[in-house]
Amino acid sequence: MTALSAQRITMRFGGLVAVQDVSFEVERHQIYAVIGPNGAGKTTLFNAITGIYEPTSGVVRFADRVVCAKFSSRVALRMCVATILCALSTVFAVNIQELWQLAIVDNYVYAQPFPWSEGVSDFVRAFADLFGTSGVITALAGALAGGGAAGVLWWRSRRTPDLIARSGVARTFQNIRLFNELSLVQNVLVGMDHRMRAGFWSALFRLPRFHAERKHFHAEAMELLEFVGLADRVHEAAGSLPYGFRRRLEIARALAGKPALLLLDEPAAGMNPSEIVGLMTLIRRVRDAGTTVVLIEHHMRLVMGVSDRILVLQYGRQIAEGTPAEIRANPACVEAYLGTETHG
Amino acid sequence: MRWRPGPIVCIVGIAAILPLVELVLPPAAHVSEAVRGVFLYAILALGLNIVTGYAGLLNLGIAAFMAIGAYGFAILTCEIYPFQVGFWPGILLTLPIGALAGFLLGAPTLRLRGDYLAIVTLGFGEIVQDVLKNLEVVTKGTQGINPVPAPAIGGTMWTADDEYKWYYLFLALLVVVIVAIRNLERSRLGRAWFSIREDELASRAMGIRVERIKMLAFSAAAALAAFAGGLSASVLSSTGEPSNYDFQVSILALCIVIVGGIGSIAGVLVGALVMIGLNSIVLVKATAALEALGIGGSANVLLSPNNWKYLIFGLALVLAVRLKPNGLVPPRIERRAT
Numbered sequence: 151m152t153a154l155s156a157q158r159i160t161m162r163f164g165g166l167v168a169v170q171d172v173s174f175e176v177e178r179h180q181i182y183a184v185i186g187p188n189g190a191g192k193t194t195l196f197n198a199i200t201g202i203y204e205p206t207s208g209v210v211r212f213a214d215r216v217v218c219a220k221f222s223s224r225v226a227l228r229m230c231v232a233t234i235l236c237a238l239s240t241v242f243a244v245n246i247q248e249l250w251q252l253a254i255v256d257n258y259v260y261a262q263p264f265p266w267s268e269g270v271s272d273f274v275r276a277f278a279d280l281f282g283t284s285g286v287i288t289a290l291a292g293a294l295a296g297g298g299a300a301g302v303l304w305w306r307s308r309r310t311p312d313l314i315a316r317s318g319v320a321r322t323f324q325n326i327r328l329f330n331e332l333s334l335v336q337n338v339l340v341g342m343d344h345r346m347r348a349g350f351w352s353a354l355f356r357l358p359r360f361h362a363e364r365k366h367f368h369a370e371a372m373e374l375l376e377f378v379g380l381a382d383r384v385h386e387a388a389g390s391l392p393y394g395f396r397r398r399l400e401i402a403r404a405l406a407g408k409p410a411l412l413l414l415d416e417p418a419a420g421m422n423p424s425e426i427v428g429l430m431t432l433i434r435r436v437r438d439a440g441t442t443v444v445l446i447e448h449h450m451r452l453v454m455g456v457s458d459r460i461l462v463l464q465y466g467r468q469i470a471e472g473t474p475a476e477i478r479a480n481p482a483c484v485e486a487y488l489g490t491e492t493h494g
Numbered sequence: 495m496r497w498r499p500g501p502i503v504c505i506v507g508i509a510a511i512l513p514l515v516e517l518v519l520p521p522a523a524h525v526s527e528a529v530r531g532v533f534l535y536a537i538l539a540l541g542l543n544i545v546t547g548y549a550g551l552l553n554l555g556i557a558a559f560m561a562i563g564a565y566g567f568a569i570l571t572c573e574i575y576p577f578q579v580g581f582w583p584g585i586l587l588t589l590p591i592g593a594l595a596g597f598l599l600g601a602p603t604l605r606l607r608g609d610y611l612a613i614v615t616l617g618f619g620e621i622v623q624d625v626l627k628n629l630e631v632v633t634k635g636t637q638g639i640n641p642v643p644a645p646a647i648g649g650t651m652w653t654a655d656d657e658y659k660w661y662y663l664f665l666a667l668l669v670v671v672i673v674a675i676r677n678l679e680r681s682r683l684g685r686a687w688f689s690i691r692e693d694e695l696a697s698r699a700m701g702i703r704v705e706r707i708k709m710l711a712f713s714a715a716a717a718l719a720a721f722a723g724g725l726s727a728s729v730l731s732s733t734g735e736p737s738n739y740d741f742q743v744s745i746l747a748l749c750i751v752i753v754g755g756i757g758s759i760a761g762v763l764v765g766a767l768v769m770i771g772l773n774s775i776v777l778v779k780a781t782a783a784l785e786a787l788g789i790g791g792s793a794n795v796l797l798s799p800n801n802w803k804y805l806i807f808g809l810a811l812v813l814a815v816r817l818k819p820n821g822l823v824p825p826r827i828e829r830r831a832t
Contacts, residue, residue, distance in 0.1 A: 200699060247631045254576060255631065264576030299602065307705075315701035323699075329692035332685070333827050339682075340689045344701035346682050350710065353681030354674055360681065387827045407701055 152214060153178045153411050153442035154199070159208035161191070161198050161466075168194040170466045172208075176411075176459075181433060181443045183453045186463035187486060192446045193324055195463070196413055200321050201311040212411060217317045219308045229300040236296020237289040244288050245280055252276045316344045320409035322400040324416045324446070330389030334380055334399055337388050338371040341406030371406065378402040378432060394425045398432070405436065412436060414445040418452050430456050454478070462486065501760035501823060502672060505767075509533075509665055513658050522782075526661050528774035533664040534726055536766040537671050538743075539750040540759065541718025544675065546748070547757035547825075548684065549711035550691030551604075552612040555619030556719050556747050561739035562595045563588040563720025564727040565626060568639035581645040585724045592720025593713040600712035604705060619744055626736035633736075640732035660729055667725065671718060672759060678714070679759070687711055691757075742804075749807055753814040755821025764822050769810065773803050 154176040161169040169191040176182040184192050198205040201217075209216060219225075242249065253273035258264050281289065307313070320341070329337050346367060352360040375381050378398040383391070388399060397417055404412055417433070418426050426449060433456050437443050447453045453460065454474045462470040462477060464486045470477055477483050499507070513526050542556045570577045571584040579587070603614045626633045633639065644652040645663065652659050678684055686707045689697035698704050727733045746769065754765020780799040795801055814821065 202695070202699070247629060250632050258576045260574065266576075269576070311695075311698045312701050312703050315699055321699055323696065327693050327696035329689045329696070331692055331827065332688055336685055336688070340685050340697060340702065341700050343682055343686060348682065350678075350683060353683055354677050356677055385827070403700065 151178050152176060153180070153212070154182075154444065155211045155214070156195075156199065157209045157211075159195065159198055159210065160206045161194050161203060162206040168466050169198065169205075169463075172461075172463065172466075172468045174461050174468070174471060176442060176444055178213075178410075178442050179437060179440065180458040181437050181445070181456050183457035183460045184444065184446045184463065185448070185450075185453055185460060185487075189465075190463040191466040192463055193415055194466075196321065196415055196446065200319060200413065201309050201314040204309060212314075212317060212319055215317075217309065217314050217319075219304070219313060221304070225304050229297050229304070232300035233293045233297035236299075237293035240292025240295070241280055241285045241288050242277070245285070249273060249276055312344075315407060315409075318408070318410040319413065320404035320407050320411070321413040322397070322404050322415055322417060324419070326396045326400055328388040328391075328396060328400060328403070330387065332388055334375060334384045334386060334388055334391075335368065335371050337399060337403050338374055338406045339367060341403040342367050342371065344407060374402050374406055375399075377405075377435075379428070394421050397421065397429070401432065401436075405441070409441060411442045411444065414443065414447075416446050416448065418447055418449045426452055502763065505760065505763050506665070506669060506672075513661055525775050527657055528771070528778070530657075530661050530664050530729070531774050532766050532770045533661075533668045534722055534729075535747065535750060535770050536668055536763055537725070538719055538722040539747045539754070539762045539766055540671055540675055541715040541722070542747045543751050543757065543759070543762050544678075544687070544718070545711045545715035547751055547762075548679065548687035548691065549708055551708060551711065552608065553615045553712075553715065554612050554741070554744050554748070555599075555615035555617075555622075556715065557739040557741070557743035558615075558619040558622035559592050559595055559716040559719035560723035560726070560743065561622055561626060561733075561736060562716075563592050563723030564733045564739070565633055565639065565723075566591040566720065567724030568642045568727050568733045569632070571643050572639050572641065573643075574639070581643050581728065584643075585721070585728070588720040588724035589717045592717040592723075595720065596713035596716025597709065599716075600709050604708045604712060616741070616744075619739075619741055623736045623740060636735045636737075638733040638735045638738075639727075642727045642731050642733065644728055644731065654729075654731070664725065664729075667721075671721075672763075675759060683707070683710065688757075746807065749811050751821075753810055753821060755823045755825060758821060758823050758825035761821045761823035761825065768822070769807065772806055772810070777803060777806070 152175045155174075157173050159169055159172045160167065172191075172195060174182075184195065186192055194203070197203045198208075199210050253269050253276065257269045257272060329340060332340070346363055348357070348360045348363045351357070372381065372384065375384055378401055380395060380398055380402065383395075388396070391399060397419075401412075401414065401417065404414075414433070418429055421429060430452055433443055433445070445453075445457075457474055459472065460470075460474055460477045461468060462480075462483045469482050469486060470480045472480070509529065512529060516524050516526055538556065538560060541559075542553060545551050545553045545556075567584050567588050569575050570579050570587055571581065572578075599615070599618055603611060606614060627635055629635075646652065647659070647663075686697065686702050689700070689702060690704055690707060694704060723739070750765035750769050751762055752765070753768060754763070755761025777799040784797060784799070789797055818824075
């Protein structure tokens with residue numbers, strides 16, 4: 151079974167083709183590496199996979215499924231409700247002075263009890279009368295705005311990064327993007343957010359559900375920080391961590407959502423050799439815990455050491471794909487990284 | 495570990511015994527009426543702090559929501575309208591009214607970034623004033639709506655003379671608001687707000703539904719501002735004219751948050767005390783003192799410190815940004831399990 155399959159992904163920015171016709175498949179429980187010189191389109195590929203960009207063409211499947219909010223009956227219902235509500239409230243808002251006059255001012259005598267039935271029936275009659283005249287145009291405009299807005303909102307939210315993250319795909323960033331002013335635990339807890347169920351009201355009134363959930367996830371966050379070796383600084387601000395630890399925290403935050411697929415963008419950048427050995431162990435442990443890992447990396451010893459398969463990109467095209475041994479023996483890959491040999 | 499009261503508990507504690515201290519002081523030294531205004535502005539600024547401090551969205555139109563709350567409360571309770579729901583239902587209804595107004599403004603605009611959102615909220619503040627001014631059949635235009643009822647705890651309806659009743663009512667409501675905000679701050683929602691402020695893209699990639707979380711911040715802020723608006727209409731027994739809720743009020747609330755400490759509840763309380771305290775205690779007492787000495791007087795514009803308030807607000811803002819960019823009481827990294 152494949153954890154991730156990308157078919158003929160093309161990513162174009164105006165005239166620039168950053169990724170062209172890239173296809174690959176990642177089996178479950180594999181460690182898969184994407185390599186290539188700077189500017190080869192590796193990070194762009196990641197962004198297209200995680201929904202930060204919408205690929206110009208091509209299909210991405212996670213566990214044989216295309217993650218996309220379909221046009222369901224719920225979306226249709228929402229659009230209908232938005233259309234009707236907007237139409238009515240536009241008419242109401244535009245004519246509020248007349249309606250108020252007819253329904254309330256004309257019926258209310260100061261300090262006398264208000265005749266509610268008359269008020270309501272006057273209001274309904276006046277409101278209905280509007281639709282015989284100018285109200286129709288107002289209502290149409292409101293309906294168009296409401297229905298259109300609901301449609302646009304749905305269209306734009308079909309394939310967003312949060313939807314993809316919720317379906318079990320987590321990632322880290324090349325230029326580490328932690329929440330610097332939050333503590334380490336809080337960073338990890340943000341990664342767990344989409345697994346939490348207690349909402350606004352249970353937080354506001356501190357219902358038992360809130361406390362139970364808080365305890366559960368806090369314990370899990372501590373475990374996770376221990377897993378990546380940060381257990382002794384859990385309450386420090388993430389921004390105060392040294393570089394190598396930040397990478398680890400970012401991996402912990404990504405793992406917090408219990409992803410089936412983890413994308414790591416240059417996890418070893420800026421690490422010293424001993425940190426890299428630690429990172430290799432960590433990546434293997436993540437894989438052994440049941441997560442498929444895809445990583446972008448320049449560090450050849452790490453890539454060759456941990457990967458099951460490797461994809462090589464150059465100028466946005468894929469020039470090779472195979473096991474580490476195959477890649478090492480492929481002259482095109484060697485050339486892409488080291489340049490052509492010249493005799494003379 | 496021994497329990498030590500935090501800054502919020504200290505502030506509220508001092509505020510609670512202030513009227514008792516006043517009993518032994520001469521009337522000229524009484525400040526509780528001005529402190530009541532501090533409470534009101536603290537509620538408003540705590541609302542603004544949710545949207546600007548926690549979620550990092552600059553809102554320059556918070557006074558508009560205060561106006562919506564004040565007018566909503568007045569229409570629901572005033573005897574010149576048929577609804578007359580009474581003080582408590584009315585003041586509680588300002589919360590959903592404000593939240594709805596926040597939703598209506600937020601839904602189409604929250605996808606805008608940074609400065610653009612600020613411009614939209616600024617415009618919204620102006621539009622609301624104009625609508626209230628021109629919708630004369632409903633809002634009585636520039637007259638404002640009065641009389642707006644006061645609560646009637648203990649039989650008769652309170653008047654402006656029941657100074658200490660108002661004082662403790664506002665203090666109690668402020669405490670409720672503080673507790674509610676703390677509960678939200680230390681929850682999944684609060685964390686999501688902070689994460690959006692820190693890095694929107696990263697929180698999106700972690701599965702946070704950014705639009706929804708921003709909308710909650712916007713609506714919660716609007717609800718609190720509307721609540722403050724309802725209270726202010728009640729204590730003044732009138733909504734006042736629409737221009738009472740102009741840009742100056744929004745900016746004053748923003749100054750409170752910035753001077754006190756963006757994203758910090760204790761900071762906002764201190765900020766409200768400093769800014770409103772300067773305005774309604776120090777400047778007023780200074781004016782009175784100068785007049786008593788025969789130096790000032792209302793005829794002399796320069797020598798009545800009452801007129802200095804915008805100068806002083808501006809100065810406080812410049813000094814705060816220059817010397818204490820994180821505010822007088824900056825927020826702390828949470829060390830407890832949240």
